[in-house]
Structure formats: C-alpha cells, structure tokens
Amino acid sequence: DVKVTQSSRYLVKRTGEKVFLECVQDMDHENMFWYRQDPGLGLRLIYFSYDVKMKEKGDIPEGYSVSREKKERFSLILESASTNQTSMYLCASRQGALGYTFGSGTRLTVV
Amino acid sequence: QKEVEQNSGPLSVPEGAIASLNCTYSDRGSQSFFWYRQYSGKSPELIMFIYSNGDKEDGRFTAQLNKASQYVSLLIRDSQPSDSATYLCAVNRSGANSKLTFGKGITLSVRP
Numbered sequence: 001d002v003k004v005t006q007s008s009r010y011l012v013k014r015t016g017e018k019v020f021l022e023c024v025q026d027m028d029h030e031n032m033f034w035y036r037q038d039p040g041l042g043l044r045l046i047y048f049s050y051d052v053k054m055k056e057k058g059d060i061p062e063g064y065s066v067s068r069e070k071k072e073r074f075s076l077i078l079e080s081a082s083t084n085q086t087s088m089y090l091c092a093s094r095q096g097a098l099g100y101t102f103g104s105g106t107r108l109t110v111v
Numbered sequence: 112q113k114e115v116e117q118n119s120g121p122l123s124v125p126e127g128a129i130a131s132l133n134c135t136y137s138d139r140g141s142q143s144f145f146w147y148r149q150y151s152g153k154s155p156e157l158i159m160f161i162y163s164n165g166d167k168e169d170g171r172f173t174a175q176l177n178k179a180s181q182y183v184s185l186l187i188r189d190s191q192p193s194d195s196a197t198y199l200c201a202v203n204r205s206g207a208n209s210k211l212t213f214g215k216g217i218t219l220s221v222r223p
Contacts, residue, residue: 030209031209033210040215041215042199042213042214042215042216043155043199043213045210048209048210050209058210090154090155094209094211097142097143097162097203098160099145099147099157099160099201099211100145100155100157100201100211101157102154102155102156103154104153104154105153105154
C-alpha cells in the first residue's frame, strides 16, 4: 500500500511565525498535492507538483509556498502564519490515472 | 454552475436500506471519476473509481456513470452504521493533468 506521511497531526503556531508542513510518500509517485479543508468549503487546492522542483499554483496559493527538492517529499510553507490559515491541511500523491492517496492530515491552529 | 456538485445533505437512511449518493459535473470532457469516504476527523480514503459509462460493483458499493447526462452516483446496499461518513465525489477534468476536482461532499447517517 502507498503510504503518505504527514509529519504532524496537530500543530499550534503563533501569528507571524513561519510554518513548515512536511509530506513524504513512499511509492515514487510523480504528482503531489496540498489541500486545505474547511467546513462548508470542502477541499481547496493550494499547490501541486508534478515533478521534482516543479510546482504549480492551485486555487488558493496566497500566503503559501512549496518546495519539492526530492521526489518523495513535498513541503508546504506558511511564510507568516495568520489566523485565517487555521485549517486541516491534507497532502496527497498520485501516479498516472489512479486516484489520490491522502496523508492523515495536519490540523493547524494559528493563535 | 459549480464544477462538481453534490446534494447538500445530510442524508439519513435506516440500517439495511440502499443509500444513493449523486454527483453532477460540468466539464463534458471529464475522463475519470472517484468516490472518497471521509470519517469525522480523518482523511479521505478512496472507495470506488469508474472510467466508463455504466455500472461498476465492488461488494456493497456500486458506482454508476452516465457521461451523456454528466452524472456519477454511488449506491451503498445494505447500509450499515459504519457507513456513516462524508462522501466526496471527485472528477478528473479534461486537460487538468493529474488534478482532481472535488465536490463539497455529502454526509450520510445510517440509523440503527
């Protein structure tokens, strides 16, 4: 089974902090994604990457950046955390036409 | 029109009944379709995918696709309380490469 591992299950950060969310997959998938999920808004795509060092903006990239230096690792960076970035963050990976495999999620609270 | 639309729900069915979850999509060129189940506080897990018109069965689950009418549905037979979750429909739109577009989901409650 493909495993997608997110480094933290719960995080509490202060406003203005730089926050790193890490995601690692173990099946050599080319495509990786970062979503946030909020009640009533569903899953919203922040950034995705289809290859090492490649990245593309999703629907809500403002306030976020990403890094993909190795194929298995895709990091989401909140440059200066704000309270409106309090959310559940989900990482996913995908190979070809198959569906996504999601990580277990990181619930981030910004205070 | 929203790209992927699901009934707002929630949907409540008695144990043993058939639960019918529906999803419509706007891009006629969409090529592949997925159903995810998400328990409260957990991440989505893939339960069904379908690429061709018609029905696809896996145990108690049946996915139905009608590309002409642009809808995809999920039937859950003999519903169990453990099926209570939010179900997300996802569509691979034409030209979208690897990205999936998700509906907002519908919450199913199975009453014992």
